[in-house]
Amino acid sequence: MPDADRPQELPARLLTDPEMINACRLRDFARVFRLVKTRAGIYPSMIARRCELTPSRVGEVIAGRRHLLHMDVIERIADGLRIPGHMLGLARRSWETPQALVVTERESQQPSEPEETPTSLPGPDVDSILALATRTSLSPATLEAFRSSIEDYWRRDNQHGGEPLRPAIVGQLRHVVGLLKENRPPAIQHGLYGIAAELARLTGWTYFDARQYNQARAYFTEALHLAKEIDDRQFMANVLACMSLQATYQDKPADSLALVTAAQDQARSAIGTTPRVLSMLSMREAFAHAALGSQARTHEAIKEAHRQFERIGQSDPDPAWVSYFDEPKLIVDTGIAHGRLGEAATAEPLIADALRREDHSNQRGRAFHAFWLARTQLDQGKLDQACYTATEALESASTVSSERVTGHLREFYDQLAPSRQEPVALAFEARLRALLPPVSGSPHP
Template identity: 70%
Template sequence: MSNPSEVPDLPARLLSDPEMVAACHERDFAKVFVLVRRAGLYPAVIAQRIGQTPSRVGEVISRKRTFRDMHVIERIADGLRIPGAMLGLASREWEVQPATGPVPQQATPGPAPMPTSTIPGTDLDSILAVATGPRLSPSTLRALHSSIEDYWRRDDEHGGEVLRPAVVGQLRYVVELIKDAADDQYRRGLYGIAAELARLTGWTYFDARQYSQARTYFTEALQLAKAVDERRFMANVLACMSLQATYEDRPADAVALSTAAQDAARGHGGTPRVMSMLSMREAFAHASLNNRAATHAALAEAHRQFEQISSGDPDPAWVAYFDEPKLIVDTGIAHGRLGDARTAEPLIADALQREDARNQRGRAFHAYWLAATQLQRGNVDQACSTAALALETAASVGSERVMGHLRDFQAQLTPYSRQPEAATFQTRLRAALQ
């Protein structure tokens, strides 16, 4: 490895780039190495400087492995001249002065606790344009809400990983606005916006199957919502945490979280649509425990609440996605989790035809579940064809969660691996994962 004293510094512009700061902060070395290319350091050069083989660096870039050993992380800091604080390390010997640009201050990776975080913002487009006049105004809050709606739309269409640096930057920007807000009305609105941004950040980590980071941001969202006693939004976050618990094979926790979510919303503005969505989360949790009676009871409650929805309900914006196709497809998935493929398949197929085509991740996810139920019923050719559709749709969305499901489907195909359709799908999936 080169002597650190002979290694040129990375450009200050790169070190202060919010995307680079966030990648270092999370010790996402795949992203770090990709960004370092901007300074002309390609994998072979990176490998030489950090004392690793080019193939190992390539595996990190392709996310087949990562670096966790502190000695290796220190070599990355020294070899690439990344200031220690950016990677949660002590200042390195070669550092003459603090890193150019703002960097995180805590000693361990993960998002800083609100409100003392120093993660810098990113380009805020219309948000900053609005804020250049009066520090706070109703139009500021409207612009912030509008940006959140746009983030969710793009998350549905393209996945959230590329959005995350901008969302985190905007979250920290709003936290700073809260400190300056003297009017209680604005403070309450900003707390709600910050809670939504923290939940969105947690969701992007959950969808990337980075569960520890997701949990940290979901917890921050809960704290922000609790600060203004926004019980409905607390219920929303608890529902997200319940869903994550099912993925982490913690079904008992999933049940407890879904129950807590309903308790938080009940009597505090929990509209029928909200309560229906929360009951569906409970159904998923019980299905993970293979508790058929409790799953069916929760599904019945979800449908009962949904039937009570009226056009005048004061639904929060974040529950608008839970429409009739979503109710139907989630009902099918709950039955699929119980192994009841005969009931699940027509429900999922019907909803898949009716749901918004712009929700690429949702369509890929639901196509997987349709394929899984078709395979349970022994329809191998049809299942592989549907899974190929899911794979094609997933290719346009950066969702490790969807790809994880497709790898599960590949494993389920093992008994049929000699059939041409199964072999074709497995070849396609391997190509997509390279």
């Protein structure tokens, strides 16, 4: 390989430049490639060779005619241009880890003189230290520590959005997957598979919430494979339900129904599936039927979700991942299902009631549900109420990194088109511009 094309570190001044950091965080490869060209002298033809892309594809990216979304391509870019993994939301790349120190025996040693340890020599990286410590002391308590960190990730995801957390989550996922390669007692190995599956699902969820659907599907699929290794059918049902919800966002209602049907099959074949899990899956089924426009089947699925919820007992051994599906969540999802069908008058009081009762720390959930309340109000011609509610949703959305929520609020702005010059609509537009950044290439907020 010619020297000009050999992967080498980018200049530190470029990797620490706020513009480069932001471009990598957003995976705006048009900007990344332009910065690499102007600041590091790596031209498009060289970028293409290093990243195993065609020159025409690189040119289309720089011109803004193509976006790079596939995980394998992003990893090739990181490796080819030597962009540290965390900057692109990836795990630590193999070339980032310092080589192990090679210890050579001195030709002439003085046994009587103690050898000093050179302070300038680098030590093992943090990942290596953690891996070594885990190998020597992995125990049920360690598994609980992993589970506790996952619960904390979910809590912070609800409060702030998952995108800022993703590098840490992916790093922990790869660390746990690495631990699976070693021989462990069966109970420990089983627990590690479950933890890895939940970390993969959480990673997929952060991509879904960012509307990066290809990456989300890849991690959801990884979660399915990990759960299948331990035959955790309830968790497989949970992942399939996430994929079903994503399919509704991608306007693939038939896929959504097929995925949630598969989820229900997995749950029913599992031993000890709880009513709460079955209720959640029935509500996802209602979403799929509503996306297909099937009123009767949507109502049947809603009825089944409520019937299963009424069966929940205090001693039911619910998996931790379904604990979020409480009564306010059941009510708000019922309202959203009716809203998807266009039954705004039925949906509005349900969503409003749930908003009054749900946890105020879940900023993303409150923004998402307030959007749906505003939409049902607008569908009924209640313009003032709808704009007031949407503004409340904006306040919550501005504290959370969630393209899924901000995308909904921009959709609401589009729905205001017939009333765009009304004072309340103008006030909402002003607040939207103030609180949410504009979408590149969009003519409106």
